[in-house]
Amino acid sequence: SFQRFNLAFDLNNVTGFYLKNTKDFARTGAAPLPDTPYLVFPDLQIGYFSMLLRYNVNRKFSTAALSGGSQVQRKSAITLLPSFQFATFKFSNDSKTASVQNESTYSTDLNLLIPLTGTWVISPKFQATLGIGPSVGVDFFKSVGLDDSSKLVITKGTKFTSGYIAQFAFTFNSRRWFAGIETRSRSYGHRIEDVSRLIKQYSYFQIYFGYRLRAPKFMKNTLDWINKVSPIALD
Numbered sequence: 001s002f003q004r005f006n007l008a009f010d011l012n013n014v015t016g017f018y019l020k021n022t023k024d025f026a027r028t029g030a031a032p033l034p035d036t037p038y039l040v041f042p043d044l045q046i047g048y049f050s051m052l053l054r055y056n057v058n059r060k061f062s063t064a065a066l067s068g069g070s071q072v073q074r075k076s077a078i079t080l081l082p083s084f085q086f087a088t089f090k091f092s093n094d095s096k097t098a099s100v101q102n103e104s105t106y107s108t109d110l111n112l113l114i115p116l117t118g119t120w121v122i123s124p125k126f127q128a129t130l131g132i133g134p135s136v137g138v139d140f141f142k143s144v145g146l147d148d149s150s151k152l153v154i155t156k157g158t159k160f161t162s163g164y165i166a167q168f169a170f171t172f173n174s175r176r177w178f179a180g181i182e183t184r185s186r187s188y189g190h191r192i193e194d195v196s197r198l199i200k201q202y203s204y205f206q207i208y209f210g211y212r213l214r215a216p217k218f219m220k221n222t223l224d225w226i227n228k229v230s231p232i233a234l235d
Contacts, residue, residue: 004056006063015045047090054083066119066129066169069178069210073127078118081131085111105144109200111137111188113165125174131167135188136160141198159198163188179209 001007018038056063058079064071091105117131143155164187171180182205189199215223 001064004059006054006056008050008052008054010048010050010052013045013047015042017041017044017046041093044091044093047092048087050085050087052083052085054081056081061117061119065127065171066117066167067182069171069173069180069208072173072178073119073121073129074124076119076121078116081113081115081117081133083113083115085109085113085137087111105142107139107141109137109139109161111135111161115165115167117167125172127169127171127173129167129169129171131165133165135163135165135186137188139190139198159190161188161190163199176212177209178212179207181205181207 018040020038054063056079058077060075061077061079062071062073063081065073087109089105089107089109091107113133113135115131115133117129117133119127119129121127137160139159139161141155141157141159144152165184166186167182167184169180169182172178184204185202187199187201189197191197
């Protein structure tokens with residue numbers, strides 16, 4: 001974070017997935033999938049990278065108080081948090097026995113999120129925050145599938161995406177103790193092949209609590225000096 005900007009990176013990798021609705025994937029001329037509530041795909045892998053740049057329009061609104069308790073929102077405030085996100089996905093299956101072998105699906109998103117967020121200071125110790133807004137963007141994708149004859153079908157395209165982002169938080173702050181809960185949800189997507197909708201959904205939830213220690217005098221003096229000589233305002 002610097003001044004009212006926040007830059008975040010996310011890199012992760014997941015291997016192994018479950019399919020709930022196996023009965024919906026019966027294929028003509030191919031061996032049926034096992035009739036079980038869940039079917040695991042141990043070789044299905046997703047790699048994901050995301051970069052998000054966010055700007056806080058209202059300098060009197062604390063985003064640090066919203067998500068971690070490192071700051072305290074003393075007065076009620078409302079703000080826009082316009083954010084630009086770049087995200088890229090790679091879906092791959094390395095199984096040698098799968099119907100589709102050594103194939104990958106790529107998806108790259110460019111999104112603009114514009115949540116309107118407000119914090120209500122209920123009392124000096126309790127605050128509640130709610131944010132909601134639209135998500136619009138574009139998705140460059142290449143999907144791999146099978147037709148009714150089990151032949152490989154590759155679909156490429158560029159689609160406009162739409163969706164929403166929502167966030168809620170409730171926090172407690174005393175002079176030393178602090179705690180809170182926070183949850184975020186996001187869903188966006190686009191139509192594909194005019195018959196279905198490709199949807200990407202994320203949800204996040206955290207509970208935190210902590211105690212603020214007194215900083216040693218030499219550390220406090222050092223940080224005060226850094227803030228004084230720094231060309232930008234550090235959070």
